[in-house]
Amino acid sequence: MSVIVGVAWIVFAVMWQTAGLPVPGLFGARADVALLIVLAWSYVRSPEDALVLAFAGGMALDGLSSHALGISVLALLPTVVLGTLRGARVLDTDWMMTMVLAVLATLSYHAILVALLAMTGNAPAPVDAFARNGLPAALMNAMLIPPLYLALLVGSLDMRIQRRQIRTND
């Protein structure tokens, strides 16, 4: 599965979400599909590819809105870094680690998004933004990341075999 597939996937997801088509939601807050793809890609595959995805997804999000270009890309960047914490092994199971990272990534994404929107003059009320969006979205994203992680893991079987071969050669 190449990065081109990832870019096509994230752009399609952004189109879907911005068009108002149904995405899983919780208490009125909807899942951040682009964020989940970037996190899963960074976690399973590589942060360098995830950066490309964050840039493509972020630009598509900003291109389909009236706010300034670059806001969503900047908000997605911490997600790439968080995705690389896989090897930290703080928790025993991978799926639980992905859930914790999804919560952290969502909160950082919303914090940066609201801050940048405020700086560019489109400020949503910060308390309302976090209570009505950030927190429910964090829970929703945490629930959705394990199946996405598993799907990407299955799709990345070739890469895992190559990685194992490199380790064996070392």
Add this chain to the structure above:
Amino acid sequence: MIPRRTGNGTAFGSRAATRLLIVGSLSFFTLLASSLGFLAPVQNSLLLVLSPLQAAVVGVANPVDDFFDHFGQSGEIQTENAQLRAENEQLNVQLAALREKEALFNSLSNVLDLKAGGSDDRLLPASVVARSSQRYQHAIAIDRGQRDGIASGMVVLAPGGSVIGRVSAVLADFAWVTLITDPSSRIPALVQDGRFDGILTGRTDDNMRLELLPQGTTVKPGSIVITSGLQGQLPKGLPLGRVIEVSGSDHDLFPTVAVEPLASMRSIENVVVLTSFVPGGVPPYRGPTDTRSSTTPAQAVPTQAPAQQGRPAESNLPGTSR
């Protein structure tokens, strides 16, 4: 490319860090340039590319979405439902306009020497080319821009005549319309039954709240909410929405009034821009003797699908039912 895990257990090597710095800097400078307005042509081109893509995704997804939405129902019911919704919106708009005229007539019946307002509203039909149903923004992009005379602040109406939003950003060929359901939207509004003034605010859940109503007001579900014309942001008397729920106890300072928009924001395909209204100015007086207001903006909107229709010229219609 196969990334190697580093010694500290993470896969974030120096090469990834360098790329992160590059992407971060690029995004920051893009944001800076975009905020200063230097990237308007890029945004215009981006929308030119992305809007057909989004339309294609919606075209593929809508039948699936409809299937799950109306599982077990026949197609006729869906069509009938859509027709009834459109008819209901138009009737509500007409009802609101009549009530508004009645109120004006009652309050001004003894001031007959007032000059009757002209009904020279100019309406420009437009098609919705993209939607931004994002978390902190509810907006649509229309296929009219600077070249068509669109300016920031212009009022945008649904085909039935209810307000759906205001132009918030203008590009060369497109314009972004911030919907009245957008969380940043604040519109001085009036409950028609009782004439209570308040502020209609957008919410993240696609509905709205009527806030800052006077204490002791009794608002009934089903009441129509119209623009009050205060602050000169919007002309007075345009229908905005319908009260769906009133909650709160007697001890509350203000009642919580939930309002839904009259037009279906999710499925709207054509709109009309009220190009003759100047935001911030004194709202034009609509006299009770104006009898030419039987036309709704529906007549200014072409009925073809957006992909098939041309770009009709600006129309000068006699009134907008208010």
